[in-house]
Amino acid sequence: MSAIAGLFALLPGWLWAGLLAASVLNGCWVEHQRDGAKNDLHELQAATAKAESARMQVALLANANFRKFEHQQAAAAAELEHANQVRKQAAEGVDRSNRDDVDRLRRDVARLDAVARSGGLPSAAAYPRELAASRRAAENARRLFLACTAEYQDLASGAQRDAIDLGTGVSYSELVQTPAPKGDGAPP
Template sequence: MSAIAGLFGLVPGWLWAGLMTASILHGCWVGYQRDGAVNGLHDLQAATVKADLARAKTALVANANFRKFEHQQAATAAELENANQIRKQAARDVDGSNRDDVDGLRRDVARLDAAARSGGLPSATAYPRELAASRREAQNARGLFLACAAEYQAMAGAAQLDVIDLGTGVSFANLVQTPAPP
């Protein structure tokens, strides 16, 4: 303790006052810097929160716009599918009408055959072998014609459905490839 008292006696009072003033000023300066750093940290945190809120709001708006776009795409795809089903039904109706026409032709051919058989052609008695051969050839040709007509009709119906499916596929591909609205 006497060493400290001796030290106080060796150093003049004005130096002690200067050291104390310098130490207080240093403490004030450090406190000021600390308060400035804390205030800067708070400002940075507030700016970060504000930026996060703005980013979240933008994400919500973008998500809502994307969902709206998806719903529009789904509605358009449903409309395309409905139009496709309507066109398919129309093609089936036309196909059915064509089948009715073919059936009518078959009935006409059968009626004409029955009339020819029942009427007895005058040459039937004179040339029975030639008549039988001609009749077989006509029946073969008629059978071939009817088979071809039915096959072509089935092919035409299938081709019409393929055209409808292809048109729907192309429309859907164009729909999917359109860019999202900004």
């Protein structure tokens, strides 16, 4: 103990008081810096939480908009499918009518052939007016058949484009779909 008292006696009191004051000021300065760093950390955490919340809101809005887009696309696809079914039914009716016309033409040719054979002629070629009328009817049926074929091809290409659009939409939804946020407020 006397050694410590001797050490204190070596230096004047004002120097000890200055060292003590410098030590206290240093402690205050360090505490002030620590408090500032804590405040900065809290502000950064609050800003990060706010940015995360804004990001989640944007993601939810984008997801909702995409869902709305999906529903609109599904409704449009359903309308298109319905329109295609209506066209198909109409085309089936026309096709049935065309088959009936062809069958009628065949019966006419067979009847004309029978009449020609009974009259001693080899075929219906002996009746050029009836043959010309049958030929015109056959040409009309062929034109109608070609028009139906073109319409069927247009429907098929439209359906193929719709299938590609639907596949693209599904791929996009799988790409951008985000999980629903948890109810406890914790980030996922």
